Amino acid sequence: MLRGYYTAASGMMAQQRRQESLSNNIANAQTPGFKQDQTSIRAFPELLIKRMESNELSTANGFRAPKNKTIGSINTGVYLQETIPDYAQGGLKDTGIATDMALINGTLPDETGSIFFTVQNAAGEERYTRNGNFTVDGAGFLTTNQGYYVLDNDGNPIATGGQTFSVSSNGIIQVDGQEIPLAINYSPNANDMVKDDENLFAMSEDGAAMEDARATAGLSYTVQQKYLENSNVDAVQTMTDMMRAYRMFETNQKVLQAYDQSMDKAVNQIARLT
Structure with a gap:
């Protein structure tokens, strides 16, 4: 009993x-x-x-x-x-705000794969997110709403100087005649990632290394400016x-x-x- x-x-x-x-x-x-x-x-x-x-x-x-x-x-x-997080694509919302960006999945070479924006948290560590609700801080850098820097392909903060810029479909920021590629990374097995604070993801210790989405064979995606990806709840x-x-x-x-x-x-x- x-x-x-x-x-x-x-x-x-x-x-x-x-x-x-x-x-x-x-x-x-x-x-x-x-x-x-x-x-x-x-x-x-x-x-x-x-x-x-x-x-x-x-x-x-x-x-x-x-x-x-x-x-x-x-x-x-x-x-x-x-x-276990469900990485299914959420719907899109038109905001009309230039700093908002949505990642749209195209063809993924792995069934469990997913793509992410790359940001830098307060400790200076790389973190990954699908939340493209960005803004520009007082110094002219593109950041998340929590103040974390959005990174470019070289791992550096992106300076836009304001909200007057455009983003191409493959994630290239064009500002004052300069092209800055957003750091968009791909995880072959997103289930290896763990949730961190502020709607961010981190790689687990035994997880596969992140890959540059632009250099990954068989991968396609689209970055849609002035849109946000909704929650998939x-x-x-x-x-x-x-x-x-x-x-x-x-x-x-x-x-x-x-x-x-x-x-x-x-x-x-x-x-x-x-």
């Missing part, structure tokens, strides 16, 4: 973590370039139960030979194994999943209450001395 407590409790904890992930998705439904998280729930490893006994042999010393009989396997519940589906997670949490809670009532009877009624 105690094992039932742990099984029901693990189900409640898994649904609670799933609800947290879904809540984060719905909270970012209007965040440009946001990629929703998908959760993976997995059962704990099964346990094999054996009955351990022994047979007494007719010997002078009364030797007992051990004997095991397999009863079967049991499962001890579930847990939320991981959250389906608000209606996410709300439905949140209700389902709540119902499953509630079901496990009722199972836990039933075990508690059975234990109460076992301790206070069945075991009562008369």
Whole structure:
């Protein structure tokens, strides 16, 4: 019976973590370039139960030979194994603002691949994003809304001097007769990336190195100026999943209450001395 407590409790904890992930998705439904998280729930490893006994042999010393009989396997519940970003393309929104840019996937050579803008975070490290909601800071550099520099193909901040510039379909910024290629990188397996703060992605330690999107064979994309890529969160589906997670949490809670009532009877009624 105690094992039932742990099984029901693990189900409640898994649904609670799933609800947290879904809540984060719905909270970012209007965040440009946001990629929703998908959760993976997995059962704990099964346990094999054996009955351990022994047979007494007719010997002078009364030797007992051990004997095991397999009863079967049991499962001890579930847990939320991981959250995986969904890199599907979001819809486009026309903003009419020159500093806004949207990355549009074309042909990707790898099924799990994805392309990103490259920025520099506060620690000077390269990070990657699909959020093209850029702006120009007081020094004339192109930045994210958090103030992180947008990088060019050489890894340097891009100086536009203002919002009077154009961006070609392959990501070349044209300002005052100068051409500055945006750093657009490609990950052959975007599942190797991990989410960082401020809607940014970082490469995991064992992930494949990022590639220059312009130099990757079989890759095509388009940069659309004055547009933003919307979040790929389906608000209606996410709300439905949140209700389902709540119902499953509630079901496990009722199972836990039933075990508690059975234990109460076992301790206070069945075991009562008369």
